[in-house]
Amino acid sequence: MSVCEQGIMHSIEQAINALKDTLKVQTATQTLALQAAHQRVLARPVFAQIDVPQWDNSAMDGYALRANDLIQAHSSLPLAGRIAAGDLPDQRLPAGQCMHILTGAPVPSGADSVVAQEECVVSAGHVQFKHCKAGDNIRRRAEEIQQGQLLLPAGTRLRAQEIGLLASQGYAEIEVYRPLRIGLISSGNELCELGQPLQPGQIYDINSYSLAALWQGLGFTVTHYPRMPDDLPQTRDCLAKASGEQDLLISSGGVSVGEEDHIKNAVSSLGQLNLWRVAIQPGKPLAFGCIGNTPWIGLPGNPSAALITSLIIARPALLAAQGVTEASPQCLSIPALFDWKKARPRQQYLHARLVLQENGQLHVDIHPKQSSAMLSAASWADGLVEIKPQQTIKTGDCVAFIAYSSLLN
Known part of the structure; x- marks a missing residue:
């Protein structure tokens, strides 16, 4: 049964779980x-x-010996030979003697210790040792x-x-x-291809490139489709064609409530709309469903909103569909260098940067501009601060921080 009901905003957890149910888990291998x-x-x-290791070997350059021989010989032993990495692991240490041994070399039979060469003095074919403890500096087999x-x-x-x-x-x-095949489609008459001069009222197509980099970096195969114009018949045709060629479609833009937002209607006519509107800021108009048998995710058109909803909602579901068993990013609790005085009804994600204080402790600060249309804050940031619904923050409070390095891995 469809979970898309007018007026309802779904939680982030509901959206992730519903998206996992919608996506097909990959089974093809190579x-x-x-x-x-x-x-x-x-x-x-x-x-x-x-x-x-396959045999006991030396953890450093030094001298292999029996610890008991050293005690009896009053800290000096004659040098019997040399063993390097790659030598056969079948050499034997003569009683009462030591052998020069290099890092990774097999420990000779009979030796129970290796003393680092910087702790030894070599003269006239003898080695004098400062100290030795049985078992030192040997990497044991297995x-x-x-x-x-x-x-x-x-x-x-x-x-x-x-x-x-x-x-x-x-x-x-x-x-x-086999990597899931993702088809990326941007929607909007205002979009201009890179390398072309902007006409009045146009902006460059950002999402096709930022999202392609994101999904390729996570190991998926990405196909970039031509821009969809704000026209319902053409939108239907584009989605129908792409759905037959890919494992999953991801579009950006055209899922809000404007007169030119046609994608939800096109998806409903070609398949099923399973969810629309999530209690996340930025990114509320996220939607997904199926076009025929092909899953579809509709991201917001604003670049920052498209990036954040991809990372927070789409990423765990897509990685699970790819067969990944553990996709949760690491969330750290770090003191804030900012105040967030106004409680909001939706869970928020703010572009944030780690700051090393003079006392050596890490704190986190947020970019002064958090608009869903701005990617400069994301480029400035080290990650995202998560603020729960109705939560306020004072300087010094611990906040949840998710590093981009964790989200992009």
Whole structure:
């Protein structure tokens, strides 16, 4: 049953959950070379193929020895040889002697300690030690990873560190979900393509570029469609064509209550409008539904509102549909450097920047201009401050801060 009812504003949580229900969860997979899998989502759990480390090895450049030999020899031992990284892990330490060992080299059989070379004095084929404790500076076999253990669960987005972890296990290829195909469409007669001179009454098409960068950065495949004019038949034709080519459509503009806002009517005639109007500021006129069997999200036309609703509402739902198991951004509690005296009925998101105080503590301040039409504040900011409905803020109060680095990852 449609949840789109005139006069009702839905909470952010309701909107996210309803959007998750609307979106199709990706099931198609592909096998990629590891170097091509950055930002993709694992389709299957991955298990360790080998122990890491595969043998006891030295954590630093130094000298391998038996701690008991050093006690008996009164802090000096003869030097028996040298072991480097890449040498076979089958060497044996002669009794009562030590061996020069480099970082990562296999610890010789019989040795139980490594002393850093800067803590030693070498002369005439002997090494004098200041101190030694059994077990020092040795990385034990399988202390990081044991063969057969779960390395990464399905639903993990592969960042640089996960790519490196998979490489440490010798995975040359990996099975991932095929990226969702997103069609981006901007709406409005006032929009002008980049590189063209602005005519009276026109503005450049911002959203097509900022939103394409956002979704591509999150690992989706994006197709940029031509601008939709403010005309109902043409809007229907454009949406109908694009819906047959993509997994999901995202439009910006044309979802408010103006006479030239035709997208909601076009969607209703081609499919179903599931939700309209969310209690968020900026971004109240957000809508979504289906065009045939293809999900559609209608974002506000104002650039800042389109960006914030994408990050707060669309992002978690799209990542879940892509197969990501954990998409919640980290929310920090940080003292405010501002007052927010007027309580508002909708949950607000303010462009904010972290400020390091003289005492070394982080505080957060907001940009003086928070208009839904302005992206300069977003470019200035480190993230968003979240203010709950009817909440007021005084300087020094702790506020919820969500870093862009968390939202864009």
